[in-house]
Amino acid sequence: MEPRFRDKVAIVTGAAGGIGAAIVERLAGEGARVVAAGRSEDTTRAVAEKIVGQYGGETLPFVCDVGDEAQVAACAEMALQRFGRLDVVVNNAGLMTFKTLAEWTAEDWLKVLRVDLLGAAFFTKQMFLHAGTAGGAIVNIASVHAERTTANAAPYSAAKAAVLSLTRTASIEGRDRKIRANAILPGAIDTPMLWENPNLKSGAETLDKRDVGQPRDIAAATAFLASDDAAFVTGASLAVDGGRLAKL
Numbered sequence: 001m002e003p004r005f006r007d008k009v010a011i012v013t014g015a016a017g018g019i020g021a022a023i024v025e026r027l028a029g030e031g032a033r034v035v036a037a038g039r040s041e042d043t044t045r046a047v048a049e050k051i052v053g054q055y056g057g058e059t060l061p062f063v064c065d066v067g068d069e070a071q072v073a074a075c076a077e078m079a080l081q082r083f084g085r086l087d088v089v090v091n092n093a094g095l096m097t098f099k100t101l102a103e104w105t106a107e108d109w110l111k112v113l114r115v116d117l118l119g120a121a122f123f124t125k126q127m128f129l130h131a132g133t134a135g136g137a138i139v140n141i142a143s144v145h146a147e148r149t150t151a152n153a154a155p156y157s158a159a160k161a162a163v164l165s166l167t168r169t170a171s172i173e174g175r176d177r178k179i180r181a182n183a184i185l186p187g188a189i190d191t192p193m194l195w196e197n198p199n200l201k202s203g204a205e206t207l208d209k210r211d212v213g214q215p216r217d218i219a220a221a222t223a224f225l226a227s228d229d230a231a232f233v234t235g236a237s238l239a240v241d242g243g244r245l246a247k248l
């Protein structure tokens with residue numbers, strides 16, 4: 001079978017570790033040229049070098065704060081300059097912080113919304129500005145928190161719910177341009193973000209072993225939604241959570 005992303009160019013945000021690094025690896029492994037966009041130069045470069053060492057091809061690191069529109073535009077510009085096209089954007093960068101509703105300040109809210117919502121909106125804009133006649137695919141890594149949530153995570157849950165709405169709008173506006181937009185709702189995935197969750201540390205939230213997935217599970221679903229296998233899938237939200245959302 002042909003690699004699904006041969007000749008395609010993808011940008012993956014939050015690429016320095018966890019789910020993002022697994023997505024970069026999966027897309028590069030299937031032939032994509034990838035811009036691995038991360039906050040930290042060292043870790044992002046290390047991920048890109050490891051993947052080039054493993055799969056060959058071209059994976060380039062780029063330092064980018066997704067909440068800064070100028071840096072997002074510079075990232076898309078770099079992909080276009082180096083690779084000449086943009087086919088896939090994966091909005092994976094995310095930030096989760098914890099406070100009660102009475103404690104949150106405007107600054108706290110904006111800090112989370114900037115990364116989790118505006119970052120995805122800025123890269124969506126870049127896809128609409130630069131997709132070619134073949135169209136493109138946007139995959140937004142939201143969360144099960146977009147639909148069900150826990151205490152102390154209001155800005156995160158609200159931002160992830162808004163990302164589902166952004167995904168729907170992008171699917172509608174993208175229809176005539178063959179730009180598809182879909183969201184993934186990861187459940188509990190084995191990354192530092194999961195184990196640093198104070199609700200888990202305190203025992204307020206418990207997890208069955210079977211509830212914990214791996215970054216590669218999200219990468220596989222992302223590759224499907226970004227590929228032509230999902231040509232008729234747009235505006236959708238796919239839970240990749242081991243069935244957690246389905247439970248009473």
Ligand SMILES: NC(=O)c1ccc[n+]([C@@H]2O[C@H](COP(=O)([O-])OP(=O)(O)OC[C@H]3O[C@@H](n4cnc5c(N)ncnc54)[C@H](O)[C@@H]3O)[C@@H](O)[C@H]2O)c1
Nearest residue numbers: 014018019065066092093094143186187188189191193194
């Ligand atoms: N791990 C889970 O259980 C889980 C569950 C549901 C959703 N998610 C989502 O999956 C995505 C990846 O999370 P992860 O589990 O790999 O955690 P992670 O903390 O390893 O990854 C988040 C990444 O986002 C990056 N980031 C944060 N702020 C940024 C900014 N301003 N600009 C650019 N990058 C920034 C971080 O540097 C990090 O690399 C996130 O969107 C997260 O909300 C994770």
